[in-house]
Amino acid sequence: xxxxxxxxxxxxxxxxxxxxxxxxxxxxxxxxxxxxxxxxxxxxxxxxxxxxxxxxxxxxxxxxxxxxxxxxxxxxxxxxxxxxxxxxxxxxxxxxxxxxxxxxxxxxxxxxxxxxxxxxxxxxxxxxxxxxxxxxxxxxxxxxxxxxxxxxxxxxxxxxxxxx
Amino acid sequence: xxxxxxxxxxxxxxxxxxxxxxxxxxxxxxxxxxxxxxxxxxxxxxxxxxxxxxxxxxxxxxxxxxxxxxxxxxxxxxxxxxxxxxxxxxxxxxxxxxxxxxx
Numbered sequence: 001x002x003x004x005x006x007x008x009x010x011x012x013x014x015x016x017x018x019x020x021x022x023x024x025x026x027x028x029x030x031x032x033x034x035x036x037x038x039x040x041x042x043x044x045x046x047x048x049x050x051x052x053x054x055x056x057x058x059x060x061x062x063x064x065x066x067x068x069x070x071x072x073x074x075x076x077x078x079x080x081x082x083x084x085x086x087x088x089x090x091x092x093x094x095x096x097x098x099x100x101x102x103x104x105x106x107x108x109x110x111x112x113x114x115x116x117x118x119x120x121x122x123x124x125x126x127x128x129x130x131x132x133x134x135x136x137x138x139x140x141x142x143x144x145x146x147x148x149x150x151x152x153x154x155x156x157x158x159x160x161x162x163x164x
Numbered sequence: 165x166x167x168x169x170x171x172x173x174x175x176x177x178x179x180x181x182x183x184x185x186x187x188x189x190x191x192x193x194x195x196x197x198x199x200x201x202x203x204x205x206x207x208x209x210x211x212x213x214x215x216x217x218x219x220x221x222x223x224x225x226x227x228x229x230x231x232x233x234x235x236x237x238x239x240x241x242x243x244x245x246x247x248x249x250x251x252x253x254x255x256x257x258x259x260x261x262x263x264x265x266x267x
Binding site for chain 1 (some may be wrong): 211219221222223234249255258
C-alpha cells in the first residue's frame with residue numbers, strides 16, 4: 001500500500017476508511033470480551049507444593065496434610081501402559097460430599113505434584129486432562145473433602161518417558 | 165495465534181460441560197533442544213474458568229501437564245448463550261484469556 005503511487009481517488013479512500021472502520025468495529029467487542037476475563041493472579045500458585053520431589057511434602061505444602069485415606073469412592077481412569085509418557089490421558093472422579101479440591105501426583109516424576117484444582121460449590125470433581133510421566137510410576141489422585149484427603153492410586157507403565 | 169484457547173461448552177440436563185484446549189509449549193525445563201542446551205521451563209501455573217464472571221474451576225498446573233493442555237470438567241447450571249471465561253498466567257508472567265458462549 002505504501003509503495004503505490006498516489007493515484008487513488010477519493011472513492012477508494014472512502015472505501016478503505018470504511019473497511020478500516022468496519023474492522024475496528026469488529027475488533028472492539030472482541031477486545032472488550034477479552035478484557036472482561038481477568039488474568040489469574042500468579043501469586044496464587046502453590047510454588048512449594050510444585051517444587052517438592054516426593055508426594056508427601058507436596059501434599060503438606062498444598063493442603064497442610066499428607067495423611068491419605070484410600071477409598072473406592074475416588075476413581076481414576078489412567079492407562080495400564082502409556083506408550084508415550086508425554087501425553088497420558090488421566091481422568092478423576094469422586095463420590096465424596098463437599099469436595100473442595102482435586103490433585104494428581106506422579107510419584108516418580110522430578111516434581112511429584114502434576115496439577116491441583118480448586119472445586120467451587122456446584123462444580124463436579126470429575127476432571128479429565130493429560131499429563132507427562134517421566135517413567136513408570138504410581139499416579140495418585142487425591143480429593144479434599146471436609147478437611148480430609150481421600151485417594152486412589154494406579155501404577156502406569158511408561159515405555160517412552162515424557163518429561164518433555 | 166500465539167496463545168490460542170479453544171473452548172467448547174455445552175449444557176444438558178442442568179449441567180454444563182466445558183472442554184478447553186490451550187495452546188502452550190508447557191516446557192518442563194528437563195528437555196534439551198536441538199542445540200543440546202536445556203529448554204528453559206515455560207508452563208502455565210494458574211488457569212481459571214468462569215461462568216458469567218463467577219469462578220467455576222481454578223487449576224494449578226506444573227511442568228508435568230502436557231503440551232497444549234486439554235481439560236474437561238462440568239458444573240451445575242449454565243444456559244445456552246451464557247459466557248464461559250478462560251484465562252491463564254504462566255511462569256514468565258504471560259497471560260491469555262478468552263470468552264465463549266455455551267452452545
